Amino acid sequence: MTTIEIGKKLVDLCKAGKNAEVIDKMYAPNIVSVEAMAGNPTMPQRMEGIAAVKGKNEWWHKNHEVHKAEVTGPWPNGDKFIVGFKYEVTAKSGPMAGKRFTMEEAALYTVKNDKIVQEEFFYHMGG
Amino acid sequence: MTTIEIGKKLVDLCKAGKNAEVIDKMYAPNIVSVEAMAGNPTMPQRMEGIAAVKGKNEWWHKNHEVHKAEVTGPWPNGDKFIVGFKYEVTAKSGPMAGKRFTMEEAALYTVKNDKIVQEEFFYHMGG
DSSP states (O other): OOHHHHHHHHHHHHHTTOHHHHHHHHEEEEEEEEOSSOOBTTBOSEEESHHHHHHHHHHHHHHEEEEEEEEEEEEEETTEEEEEEEEEEEEOSSTTTTOEEEEEEEEEEEEETTEEEEEEEEOOOOO | OOHHHHHHHHHHHHHTTOHHHHHHHHEEEEEEEEOSSOOBTTBOSEEESHHHHHHHHHHHHHHEEEEEEEEEEEEEETTEEEEEEEEEEEEOSSTTTTOEEEEEEEEEEEEETTEEEEEEEEOOOOO
């Protein structure tokens, strides 16, 4: 598969809300996930391995109610592609609990042997 | 300056149509520019040096009439940031001459010592 084909598959699944399926079907076992910022001691900035990434994704969906999701792209270059995400959510826990807010980020994915081997999230928090 | 500050400066200049000023003021002399695709023998996929990048930018603006430009972001992660561009243009030369079309791309910038040392453009042409 070409990078653009893999990117379109990911975008289609995300648009359908099937983010867990992206991880199950499209991610390599040794996937590396890099956040723009460290969360807390149990949520490090860099995670490795499908179990850790699956755990992070489950945590996020358990702790956020998603009202609206917009997915744009993919935009490819070589073995990488970029996807834009815009979520309107209400946090269910933590300091933002009960607050509704918009999250906007860009994700940079790296493909190898038809599998996604790295996801890097680009965003800014706090003004 | 932080990555987000540099990203915001670039976005503000691009929104004001001052793309040439971005190159003059924000780019390192040895800037590396990577397109998603090779153009032609005089427009290679990878260019190095401020003169080549300036030339590419001037060529683009001479050969496209820009009707509308939308710039989104910046979204930072470490020493990199992503910016989204959406242009409505009419080509002035080449196979698309006289045709009006929309170009959408994401750009990934790398910062070092407060200067942009790399720009990588992510896009897909042709369906």
